[in-house]
Amino acid sequence: MSNDKPKKIQPAKEAVTEAPYEVIYFAKKHRISNEDARDIIEKHGANRKEADKAGRRISV
Incomplete structure (x- = not known):
């Protein structure tokens, strides 16, 4: 009996942030x-990051 919990696989953050909105x-x-x-x-x-900045400038 092992106390090792299976590791959860998390999506790569880079893959999410590199895709356009x-x-x-x-x-x-x-x-x-x-x-x-x-x-x-x-x-x-x-x-x-830059797209969000531009979106905030327009939404004001």
Whole structure:
């Protein structure tokens, strides 16, 4: 009898942060239009940190 618990496999954080946002999700998150969200995602691509900054600037 072993006290070793099976390790849970967690998704790689890099895989999640490297993918660009979905337009509708991003628009709802920042309460902006789908068109503005699409423009931001096209400009910043997979850089979610910069995309979030841009989304916050527009939503004000």
